[in-house]
Every structure is written in C-alpha cells, then in structure tokens.
Amino acid sequence: MTILLTKPIHEVWFEFNEDKCDFRYMPVWAWDEILTCHSELYSKLALDVVTDCFRRWGGVPRYVLRYALVDTQQLLLEDALDVAKCDWVLNAIGKLEANCPESHRLLHYQVDSETFINHHVDFASHYVQDKVYKRLRDDNERRLVELLAASYNGSDNFTVLYTRLFERYVHSVLPHGGSFRIRRLIQPDGVCPSLVDNEDHYDEGSDDEEKSDDAMDTEGENVVAEDLDPGEGSAAAPVVWDIDGKKGIVHVPRQQPVEFNSDSEVATAAIGVYLRPTIKHDLSVDAIVKPDVVVTIAAKHPCKQKDLNDVLNLLGNPPAPRLFFVVPPNGFADFQYQQYVTQEGTPTTHLSASVRSIHQYVMQVTPSVQAGMTQHPSSDEGTKKRLRDE
Template sequence: MCRWIIDTGTALERGANTVLLSSPNRELYKEFLKLQGSNVLYMPIWTDDEIEKCRSQVFPTIDLGLVRALRSRWGNIPRYVLEKAANVSAQHSLDDAISACNWEDMVTCIADPGVAKDVSHKLVHIKVKDDQYDQMITKVASSYVVQKMEAKAGYELVQELQNLIHQSTWAPKIFSAAAGDFFESYTHHCLQHGGFFKVRHLCSSLIEETQQETELMLHLSPEIHEFRKVEDLQQQGIRAYYVSCIDTFPSMDAKLQQPDLLILITIVQMSVVDLIRITAAARRQLSGPKQRLYFSVPSCMFESFKFVDISRDIEQWVLEVPWM
C-alpha cells in the first residue's frame, strides 16, 4: 500500500494511506475528516533523547547548555530549541506570545486548541496520553511560561487559579494537567516562604482513628535545588528546598524539602502512588523513625482528601495550601 503525506494541503481521496500534517487548527483538516476511514492522531512532543540525537547529528555546533536553557523556556520543541536557536526574532516570539495572550486566551487553548489563537500554541502544548496516539491532554509549555503568566495575572492570579481548579473538577480530562502546572508553581511560593500550614493525618479505612487537624511549621527556604532522580539529592541543610523536574503524570509531581519532609502536590484525589519511586525517595531522604508523606492540596480538597494506596511504613498527611 502506498503512503501519501500532505503538509497542510488539500487532501483528496486516493488509493493510498494518506497522512495530513496539520496544526491543531480544525479549519485546516475538517474536510479531510469527512473522508472514509479518516481519524485524528496526535504527534507526541519530542523526548530529551530525541532532542539530543538531533542536536548531535544535525546541529552539532549548538552548545548543549544553550539547548537546555531553551528547552526550559520552550519545552521540547525542536524548531525553537534547535533550528532557530540563534534566531533572535524567533526567540523573542515566545515573550511576544505571552504579551499577546491573556488568561482567557490560555484557558481557551487548554479547553480546545483547535479554536485558540495561533500564538497560544506556543504557551500550551499537546501531550499524547498513550501509545495509541488518539488521546491527548494540554499542558503549559514550561515553568517559564507558568511564571510569566502568573506575573502577568498579578493580584488576580489567585482568583484565576481558583477558577481553573474549579473547571478541572468537572472536566478533569481537559483542565487538570494545566491547572496542576499552575497550582504546583503557586504551592512552591507558599511552602518556600514558610509559616504554619493546616495538616490532617490520613488513616486507612481499616484503622479507626480520629483525623484531627493540627499545624505544621515550615522554615523559610531561600535555596532551591532541582533534581531529576533520587540519586541527585544531597544534604544541603534544613532550609534547602528540592524541586523535581521530572514530569510524572498530570497534576502531580514530587517535591522534597530537607531534612524530613516529602511533599506531593496534587489537585486530584489519588488512588495509588508510584510505590517504588516514592519509597526510594523517602528511605533516602527522610530521617527519624516515622517517615511522613504530605499531600499538598487546594483548600477545597483539604477536608475530603482520603488515604492513598501506598506503602504502610510511610505515614500519610494532607496539607492545605491556603489562598494568599
């Protein structure tokens, strides 16, 4: 069987397997979908390894450090982290897109990338959910974009974030990933500044115990250290704040604060947690006879958050992230 690949052109019915390459703009492929047997599939974002292989073989003169810096801004988009790495105008276009987009534009792009402004697609990326390539979620492109949009929202950030989290409760498949990105960044600000936080001990249904609220005091943590794997962690003192830069799954990522706190940030009720990864981190980093895992959640989830299926030798707590 022959294959016919079209790059955003007009697709006609042919005796071949036809692939139409298109941006998420539905106007570009709606006629194609009318053809018999047509279907929408999503191309995944490049992996770190794919970016590096392309750099080493096609763009060997580009410094690896520059590529990493550009990836932290753009995400793994080869056009901007490789092909246009030295193009000043192209690199400025990300900040131009952030300036041109307001919060409503971003939410529209999260909800339906096919009808969003073209510039919004630089801020929100499609991520494939499984190896069938027919399901996707939308995530914010990078922590850089999150921080810039937070700064742009200013005093209205809390209200906008509350609205986004509310939307994720009734449409989790659409909004939860991006809402988790913004809530994660917001939570870092809260925890890093320290203070007293409301916490509640979580018990399994097999244990009859009153789950009373109490307070947890966190120190101000001026130092931030990123890590990709547990082995990268080092003892930096009680006020070092560790941030995982590994993308685990929507709405959740592991955070560590020295010397005895393991924190997971989430906006959804978890049923199970990556047992191997979490226990490895806990056993390496947590001190004392009791290892405690804190689920950091929005205020609206604090009272209802339940015990999660995880190793019984880790004590579970839920921590309320207050709206400032």
C-alpha cells in the first residue's frame, strides 16, 4: 500500500488517480485543537496573538502558531486578498486544485469529520469573508449583486461561497435599519410552541410615533446602504425590532455594529447593539440584538436546541425571543418552519422552556447595487428615496 500526503494540487495527485486511489482530506484545525497545541508547544506565545491569527487565518496552525510572529508570513494573507475580484471568485474553486497559494489561503475545504471526504469550499474566516466582500463591492458592485443572486437560485456549484457573500451583505444592511418583509413561521400542524404571545409582549406604538422617532423615513422599505463604522448608530434608548403583523413588516432601528469575542462581551453589551461573533466557531447564529433578537443567515438552518439555549442564556432568557431567518427574495415564499434538532441533527420534540418560547420568522433582504437608497420590501420596483442626512 502506498500513502501519499500532499496538497490537493492536480499535477501531484493526478497520476496516482489512474490507479483509482481513495482520496481523503485533512480538515483545518478547530479552535480547541489550536489551544491544545499552543499549551503543549507554543506556551510562550501570547494567547492574544494566537487568537488574532486564528481570527484572520482560520484553523491553519502554520500561520496561527508557527509563524504567528513572523511579519513576512503574516503579510501573505493580505497579499492573497489583493487577487480577490469578481472573476477570481468565479474561478476560485477550480484554482484550489491548481498550484495557487492565494486560493488556499483564502478558501478552505470543509471536510466531513467521519468520512474525511470533501463537502464544500468555504472562506477561511469571517475576516477573509469580510475583506473579499468589500473588495468585490469596490471592484464591481453590479457584478457582486449577480453573485448574490447565484447564492439562492440553487443552480450553481458555488452556492456556499455565494451564500457567504449574501451573509456579509446582510451584515452591512441590517445595522442601518429600515423596514423588511417578514412572515411568521408556524409548524405544519398549525401549532405554535411559543409560550408567550409576541404581539402582547411588545408595545409597538403608532405609525406617527415611529415616524417622529426614526432617524430615517423608512416605513415599508428595505434599506440598502454602505457599512456603518463602529460607533455609528444611536443607543440613547432601548432598541426593539417592532413587528407589524398586519402588514407583514418588521421595523428595524439603526444600530451600532459590534464584533465580540466572548460571552461576557455579550452580557455587558448595550441593548440595541448589532452583535456579531468575530470567529466562526463561537455561535451557531450569525447575529444577536439584545434584548430578544437572534438572526441567522445560511443556505440551511439547523436549529440545534443546545446551541439556541446557549444563545438565549446570553440574552438572559427573554420571555418571547424572536428568531429571524434572513433569506433573499427567491427563498422567502417557500421557507418553512424549522424543526429543532439535537447536536447530532436528530429531530426532537423534547424542548426546553426557552426554546419553546421562540417565535420564528422568515425575513427578506433584497440585494441591490443602489447603495444609500431605500426599496419597498414587497417589490423590487417600489418607490425609491434618498436617505436623509443625519
């Protein structure tokens, strides 16, 4: 028996493939594996440095541990990001099979933990995902919207990468606030597991009160805007995502975007801050807004009960938490109530009181190249208005 260990470069393994080799992929390291190696071999290396390298590189021990303090090696990631343009993303997966170090630094194979067979390709980290998104937007924003469209038409092998770009787009839109189309999700048998009626729990106020308090006139519209800088947004009063059930709209106030590294940062964060985990592994959800909003953006939405319990604990177990599944327009109408599962993915009906109290909603966000403009949530041809200067 011959065993070949190599990078997934076509020129290297191709001749072995003629003998019908059995291929397996080594996954990138998880955070706990990085920590174990750090304590055993790199204990003199400051943990803050390791954490920052992991935040940028993902689970590649060569750059997270061995070369953590080597500036020339750390700059290789920034050099790789310089190639990230729209055409590069279109060809990215193919380049992983070629001798293209830039692609391997920005993209990682996601591997099945039991079979070690390649599942799909994903961005190396949130940091890389954010940087690639911004470069694509600056390079050709209209082409970026075309890529975002591919993330939900289900007809492209690059769906995972495109979905990640849509995720990043949503993170640039929601902190600006606006009004978005929503629909309450109910179990197929018509039973809602919630213990508290959401509409009774919140005082939404009148339309006139909303208009007078809003920093922008966004009634009935979906705000599409550039990224907010940290520190923007108002935290002068508690911020609540107000649901208009009759119109099928949620009014989202302007919020300050903040990335967090630990549970304690969530616990001490102000109400209304748009909280996003810095490192992918931290949470099974994509954003949190205190006091009671959980946001997830993905092609698939496994609702693992334990993970949701952990998130609700961070929020202080609100009486009527709201879980928003953010999707593009093509995914809105057919999106169904999401069943809760165990950590192994098995459906479960033995729910904790916190999970039973969750209200599920599907929320539509429409990609648009018209940054700084607003758009009616139920129609791409709605009346458009300039955002009011603050």
